[in-house]
Amino acid sequence: MEWCRYCVFILLIAFCVPKASYAEEAEEHNDFNTVEYIFEHVNDSHEIFFFSTSTVKVAIPLxxxxxxxxxxxxxxxxxxxxxxxxxxxxxxxxxxxxxxxxxxxxxxxxxxxxxxxxITKTVAGMIVVALLLVIVLVKASSRARKNPLAVPRGLQNLVEPVVNFIREDIAIPFIGARHVCYLPFLLTMFFFILVSNLIGLVIPLGINITGNIAVTFVLAFFTFVITSVSGNRQYWSHIFNPPDVPWFMKLPIPLIPFVEFMGIFTKPIILMVRLFANMFSGHMIVAVLIALIFLMSSVFNLVVGVGTSLISVLFSVFIITVDILVSFIQAYIFTVLSAMYLGAATSEVKH
Amino acid sequence: MFLIPHVGTIIWTTIIFLLLVYILGKFAWKPLLKALAEREQNIERALTGAAEANEKIKSLQAEQEEIIKATRLEKEQLLKEGVLQRNTIISDARIKAQEEADKIIENTRKQLAFERAKALEDLRNQVAELSLEIAGKVVSAEMSDKIRHEKLVKELVDDIELN
Known part of the structure; x- marks a missing residue:
């Protein structure tokens, strides 16, 4: 367990180091552009930027x-x-x-x-996440592949409860008997979002994968496509001819069918925006807190900037801790809502 | 702008996500889910088996208890019967022995009486013979003193009669 403590220590240093390096950056540019600084650190870019001085720029080109x-x-x-x-x-x-x-x-x-x-910073981050997932999950399932009845050990013990949780508490209750064919999609979705969220929190890299609307767009689009393709007769009839609705809401002007039809698109759009906004805002708050240091030191002087940095760092650590929680919650919510939409599209129960 | 999705990123995300679904679906989820399902079935089977075994044990125990109870009852009955039998045997034997003893005593008494009677008769005969002999001898020896002899004989005979 000694290495665990080292990991936490290194992580803490990782949180602190870029802040110090940004401070150097601020000294160079006295006319500090806050908005540009913040968006530079939240948006996608063509390199993984660490820090720069007047002579050296440390970045991984892509x-x-x-x-x-x-x-x-x-x-x-x-x-x-x-x-x-x-x-x-x-x-x-x-x-x-x-x-x-x-x-x-x-x-x-x-x-x-x-x-x-x-291959932008986000795409590179996704490739890293994908490789990480493939290596870890294939390794975790290697024992299960050889002997399904063997007692789980190591990585399998870490992965299996999560897989079982998604199966027992998300897929089966929301989708029902048909959950088997959607389970790989839901599981991949959950793990991909979760690991992307967490990788995004490693500040020195600043890879904002799920805080990029293109990524959440694709994920929500997959949910939309799979929901629409697997939607049964009942699903579509509920949309175009909703039962238990008075006829005058449907007949000369199809008001309710129109609202229901819009719902097909608003649901995945909400999925897309929720995940994006949560992760984007998390990164943005941290960027704003760090920008505050440079703003203070350029508006007042360096001493005020250093004083602000203490508070900013404390708040950043707090926000990142909250973001770790948010990473799990958002991955869970995205998966649950996808499962719910799939369940609604495939259910046979009259209601 | 951060709100407008970048087409290049969309294409890359689609490719990466589809590949991920395929690879993980084939090499990670399939064996993991299979293992989970199989383990679940195995546990269920084991549990039902245990419950069945428990039930069996319970019924066996009940059976065993019943057998023990029946055996105990039988033993008691046997013991009771044995005691009864012993008592009857003993009393029977006693009665028989008594009868036998009585018979023997009776027989002995009869024989004794018979022997006595016989002995008395023998004695009487012998006395008679002896007295005859004596009488003969006395008669032959003492024919001289007739009167005295007669007296003597008379006395002797009286004696015998007295006896």
């Missing part, structure tokens, strides 16, 4: 993949993107309507936006 209708496919390291090389045709727009997008300068001087299929 591969950039572009398709330009003008010059075809491009594949290069994001180091080139940030190098401010005038001869290089690609750069990131600092302002304007295409802000933060990759722009291609054409030879005649005009600019176009190529199709960006880069």
């Amino acid at each position: 591969p950039v993949i572009l398709y330009s209708p003008n010059s075809g496919w491009h594949f290069f390291s994001s180091r080139k993107l940030y190098s401010n090389n005038e001869s290089f045709p690609f750069f990131i727009a600092k302002e304007g309507e295409n802000k933060d997008k990759i722009i291609e300068k054409l030879s005649e001087g005009s600019e176009i936006v190529p199709f960006d299929l880069s």
